[in-house]
Amino acid sequence: MAIFKGAGVAIVTPMKENEEVNYEKLQELIDWQIGQGTDCIVIAGTTGESSTMTVEEHTRVIEAAVEYADKRVPVIAGSGSNCTKEAIHLSKEAERVGADGLLAVTPYYNKATQNGLIRYYSEIAAETKLPLIMYNVPSRTGCNILPETAAYLFKNVENIVGIKEASGSVAQACKLMDLTDGKIDLYSGEDAIVVPLLSIGACGVISVWSNVAPAKVHEMCQSFFNGDIAAAAKLQLAAQSLIEALFCEVNPIPVKKALSLMGFETGPLRSPLTELSAENAEKLKEAMRAYGIRTV
Numbered sequence: 001m002a003i004f005k006g007a008g009v010a011i012v013t014p015m016k017e018n019e020e021v022n023y024e025k026l027q028e029l030i031d032w033q034i035g036q037g038t039d040c041i042v043i044a045g046t047t048g049e050s051s052t053m054t055v056e057e058h059t060r061v062i063e064a065a066v067e068y069a070d071k072r073v074p075v076i077a078g079s080g081s082n083c084t085k086e087a088i089h090l091s092k093e094a095e096r097v098g099a100d101g102l103l104a105v106t107p108y109y110n111k112a113t114q115n116g117l118i119r120y121y122s123e124i125a126a127e128t129k130l131p132l133i134m135y136n137v138p139s140r141t142g143c144n145i146l147p148e149t150a151a152y153l154f155k156n157v158e159n160i161v162g163i164k165e166a167s168g169s170v171a172q173a174c175k176l177m178d179l180t181d182g183k184i185d186l187y188s189g190e191d192a193i194v195v196p197l198l199s200i201g202a203c204g205v206i207s208v209w210s211n212v213a214p215a216k217v218h219e220m221c222q223s224f225f226n227g228d229i230a231a232a233a234k235l236q237l238a239a240q241s242l243i244e245a246l247f248c249e250v251n252p253i254p255v256k257k258a259l260s261l262m263g264f265e266t267g268p269l270r271s272p273l274t275e276l277s278a279e280n281a282e283k284l285k286e287a288m289r290a291y292g293i294r295t296v
Helices: 023-035 055-069 084-096 114-126 147-156 170-179 191-198 214-225 229-238 240-246 253-261 278-291
Strands: 006-010 040-043 075-078 101-105 132-136 160-165 185-188 204-207
Touching: 006 214, 023 040, 023 055, 040 055, 040 204, 055 075, 055 084, 075 084, 084 101, 084 114, 101 114, 114 132, 114 147, 132 147, 147 160, 147 170, 160 170, 170 185, 170 191, 185 191, 191 204, 191 214, 191 229, 191 240, 204 214, 214 229, 229 240, 240 253, 240 278, 253 278
Parallel strands: 006 040, 006 204, 040 075, 075 101, 101 132, 132 160, 160 185, 185 204
Antiparallel strands: none
16 A cells, blocks of 8 residues: 555755744644645655755754644655665654655765665665565666666565656656566656546656645546546646746755745755756746746
């Protein structure tokens, strides 16, 4: 059984002006997300600026999300690293504080071989009882989990249950589903192609878009599951301009700006990320308004 089915939000980490984590605002965001129908909170991932958190902060943010979600929806914790020992430590800490599952990105910069990826994920999985979702995002990590590798891990490591596929290749996702007889829990990691991946058996999305339009993303997934493919496709296509604007600069720069434009005041980004340029901020605001999102 999948950790969740439907719309999972790759939630931002709000900051105070001094760049400390704003836990009060995080609770507000989680409450709003759940109230809007989000099916899962994915905390301390790329969108959550995990790469600039200390290990202690990372654990505390996961613990806070578990506390604030209060069993209303599952909480999946980002726990990957370019150091296997650190990924194991983060995964064990996530289990200790009550997370429901793990999302482990491939090692970045190291450019691990496929055998290295098998070792990395196998060693993490051996140290925790939590179900683990592999995260394939080669545009950011320089490392692609080939379908054969993902299928091998799924078939041979009991608690490796799924993959967040953000290669942008529907063909690659198709091959993986074929190699696993459609049994792996496939989640779209690309907001622009959720419905195409649902059509080949994906069970949902781990979404940046859902930060600003959680009800729409949930509705899109649910419409598909209910058999109303036309409605799901309409919701997907209607969001394309907004999705493009949410990635006009590197994630999570635009989405944190979008939330601030909605009045959530999610605070600054940690260096080396910078604030959205004025030109792109205007384009983002226009896309949000065209989509029907009120801005301040």
